Amino acid sequence: xxxxxxxxxxxxxxxxxxxxxxxxxxxxxxxxxxxxxxxxxxxxxxxxxxxxxxxxxxxxxxxxxxxxxxxxxxxxxxxxxxxxxxxxxxxxxxxxxxxxxxxxxxxxxxxxxxxxxxxxxxxxxxxxxxxxxxxxxxxxxxxxxxxxxxxxxxxxxxxxxxxxxxxxxxxxxxxxxxxxxxxxxxxxxxxxxxxxxxxxxxxxxxxxxxxxxxxxxxxxxxxxxxxxxxxxxxxxxxxxxxxxxxxxxxxxxxxxxxxxxxxxxxxxxxxxxxxxxxxxxxxxxxxxxxxxxxxxxxxxxxxxxxxxxxxxxxxxxxxxxxxxxxxxxxxxxxxxxxxxxxxxxxxxxxxxxxxxxxxxxxxxxxxxxxxxxxxxxxxxxxxxxxxxxxxxxxxx
Amino acid sequence: xxxxxxxxxxxxxxxxxxxxxxxxxxxxxxxxxxxxxxxxxxxxxxxxxxxxxxxxxxxxxxxxxxxxxxxxxxxxxxxxxxxxxxxxxxxxxxxxxxxxxxxxxxxxxxxxxxxxxxxxxxxxxxxxxxxxxxxxxxxxxxxxxxxxxxxxxxxxxxxxxxxxxxxxxxxxxxxxxxxxxxxxxxxxxxxxxxxxxxxxxxxxxxxxxxxxxxxxxxxxxxxxxxxxxxxxxxxxxxxxxxxxxxxxxxxxxxxxxxxxxxxxxxxxxxxxxxxxx
Numbered sequence: 001x002x003x004x005x006x007x008x009x010x011x012x013x014x015x016x017x018x019x020x021x022x023x024x025x026x027x028x029x030x031x032x033x034x035x036x037x038x039x040x041x042x043x044x045x046x047x048x049x050x051x052x053x054x055x056x057x058x059x060x061x062x063x064x065x066x067x068x069x070x071x072x073x074x075x076x077x078x079x080x081x082x083x084x085x086x087x088x089x090x091x092x093x094x095x096x097x098x099x100x101x102x103x104x105x106x107x108x109x110x111x112x113x114x115x116x117x118x119x120x121x122x123x124x125x126x127x128x129x130x131x132x133x134x135x136x137x138x139x140x141x142x143x144x145x146x147x148x149x150x151x152x153x154x155x156x157x158x159x160x161x162x163x164x165x166x167x168x169x170x171x172x173x174x175x176x177x178x179x180x181x182x183x184x185x186x187x188x189x190x191x192x193x194x195x196x197x198x199x200x201x202x203x204x205x206x207x208x209x210x211x212x213x214x215x216x217x218x219x220x221x222x223x224x225x226x227x228x229x230x231x232x233x234x235x236x237x238x239x240x241x242x243x244x245x246x247x248x249x250x251x252x253x254x255x256x257x258x259x260x261x262x263x264x265x266x267x268x269x270x271x272x273x274x275x276x277x278x279x280x281x282x283x284x285x286x287x288x289x290x291x292x293x294x295x296x297x298x299x300x301x302x303x304x305x306x307x308x309x310x311x312x313x314x315x316x317x318x319x320x321x322x323x324x325x326x327x328x329x330x331x332x333x334x335x336x337x338x339x340x341x342x343x344x345x346x347x348x349x350x351x352x353x354x355x356x357x358x359x360x361x362x363x364x365x366x367x368x369x370x371x372x373x374x375x376x377x378x379x380x381x382x383x384x385x386x387x388x389x390x391x392x393x394x395x396x
Numbered sequence: 397x398x399x400x401x402x403x404x405x406x407x408x409x410x411x412x413x414x415x416x417x418x419x420x421x422x423x424x425x426x427x428x429x430x431x432x433x434x435x436x437x438x439x440x441x442x443x444x445x446x447x448x449x450x451x452x453x454x455x456x457x458x459x460x461x462x463x464x465x466x467x468x469x470x471x472x473x474x475x476x477x478x479x480x481x482x483x484x485x486x487x488x489x490x491x492x493x494x495x496x497x498x499x500x501x502x503x504x505x506x507x508x509x510x511x512x513x514x515x516x517x518x519x520x521x522x523x524x525x526x527x528x529x530x531x532x533x534x535x536x537x538x539x540x541x542x543x544x545x546x547x548x549x550x551x552x553x554x555x556x557x558x559x560x561x562x563x564x565x566x567x568x569x570x571x572x573x574x575x576x577x578x579x580x581x582x583x584x585x586x587x588x589x590x591x592x593x594x595x596x597x598x599x600x601x602x603x604x605x606x607x608x609x610x611x612x613x614x615x616x617x618x619x620x621x622x623x624x625x626x627x628x629x630x631x632x633x634x635x636x637x638x639x640x641x642x643x644x645x646x647x648x649x650x651x652x653x654x655x656x657x658x659x660x661x662x663x664x665x666x667x668x669x670x671x672x673x
Contacts, residue, residue, distance in 0.1 A: 181454065182575050182577070184575060185575070284525070
């Protein structure tokens with residue numbers, strides 16, 4: 001069953017692996033062995049749990065949405081990662097990796113960021129744990145997410161603009177890898193999603209699984225049963241795998257991932273890897289990748305910077321292949337509609353990323369009936385998107 | 397013995413180090429790139445040719461720029477095979493090596509890629525993001541077709557890993573001489589010399605070439621004196637293509653001759669005498 005993955009070589013079935021330049025291999029091996037040792041270490045777990053509880057504000061609530069449930073005709077709950085410190089699930093992972101870096105004696109951390117949420121969460125963890133922090137971010141994303149750029153700088157991080165290629169997340173990752181090639185001896189690369197060479201997809205999943213462990217406990221308390229379905233947006237897929245993973249063996253729970261459909265699959269301007277990608281290797285892992293016939297990586301588009309990436313986490317590729325999870329997409333327009341809907345209906349402004357999951361539920365309400373319980377992972381809050389949405393709609 | 401092995405052997409008998417020159421194929425266009433490769437092939441001992449990939453994480457600004465120009469000009473792996481084929485048809489006899497990233501090989505089809513290399517006369521391949529652990533499948537295919545598979549070792553590589561890599565490598569062993577991406581540096585780092593001596597101990601049955609950051613004859617001399625069999629120079633050539641475009645040929649030739657001068661034993665001995673060694 002999928003819970004036993006990855007194998008020793010970092011494989012989720014045929015997906016995953018470790019495709020990295022030789023310079024990085026020793027550091028990646030060191031990271032893996034440090035992580036394998038520390039994850040069983042009681043004092044490390046205590047320390048991480050302490051920061052998650054007392055600093056990040058966990059557990060986050062599982063909120064019943066009465067208005068939305070009434071209107072849709074089945075029960076909808078939101079897992080409120082938007083209420084975690086820094087406003088998204090990303091902090092779960094960055095606290096874990098930053099603590100790991102400190103235990104390994106590294107004094108500097110670097111990270112890529114798309115929407116800026118992972119950058120902010122890394123800068124935050126670095127600040128509280130006393131590590132030097134530098135963030136790589138595409139210039140297009142810096143424009144879309146100006147507030148987050150300022151937040152990172154406020155937190156004491158240095159933000160490096162990346163203007164190569166598509167100027168988005170993919171290029172920020174390229175640049176972060178190049179930094180790491182030169183600084184590997186004293187620097188840890190805090191990867192933001194379940195991507196990259198092994199052990200990142202496993203390690204990030206483990207740190208994010210706290211979402212699903214809490215949700216499982218909470219839904220059993222509220223409803224006395226498991227949910228019918230769990231819906232989450234999928235960029236790299238860390239919030240999705242985080243909530244899916246503790247439910248993987250509960251076969252009766254449907255797991256649904258929602259990719260960015262952008263302006264529609266037919267336009268080619270989207271980030272729906274499962275809808276239009278092929279198997280390939282990008283940034284260290286074998287998975288579904290948007291690319292041309294020669295293997296050149298395609299540029300992607302999504303209204304949400306956090307989903308705007310051409311590859312998907314290898315574990316999602318496996319879950320799809322063994323039919324344990326299904327993957328759909330929502331377009332920019334549908335996500336925007338859901339952004340407004342949730343704000344007006346429940347008084348919760350979702351991140352545009354998370355709005356994709358809400359959008360899928362709105363569009364597929366017919367699949368559920370009144371006995372059903374659906375959990376949407378609200379991976380982040382929408383404050384960072386308010387300005388861009390207002391501009392797009394001509395409100396400012 | 398492969399063409400690469402024979403070449404290193406021959407140079408060693410002549411008391412010379414090997415100059416491995418690199419160009420990104422398709423830069424500035426596929427047609428011009430053939431002209432430039434042809435000119436450089438006349439001067440170097442081994443020609444390493446990059447098949448451009450859209451996300452070259454191990455490359456510095458210079459080669460990223462070359463990659464961008466090549467892809468903008470519409471360069472495909474097919475163009476690259478044709479350039480190699482044309483060089484061979486014109487009588488180029490030096491070893492040719494393809495350098496690229498794994499997704500390019502994967503999408504072409506590993507078997508088809510290697511088979512095509514052999515048919516057009518490419519003697520070896522080097523896949524930057526394919527470490528020895530992930531390379532077993534491709535390595536077997538290479539062996540079956542008599543194409544060398546070149547591996548990188550780095551300053552961070554542990555002894556245990558070096559031993560493992562040396563067992564799997566063929567053609568030559570490529571020491572990445574510093575931490576960081578490709579790119580010319582003004583000075584050779586201490587680390588480069590130290591790591592060259594270190595790597596020499598493990599590369600007993602295979603030639604050792606040192607690359608990354610080497611751009612001047614004195615770098616070449618220093619690295620060869622530390623025990624390397626050859627040097628790889630990439631960004632310094634690519635910079636000339638960046639500057640002179642389709643007209644870069646005479647500049648490539650001039651730099652290659654200058655660097656090649658650094659590989660000749662008598663020159664190196666003279667240099668050593670002058671320094672009172």
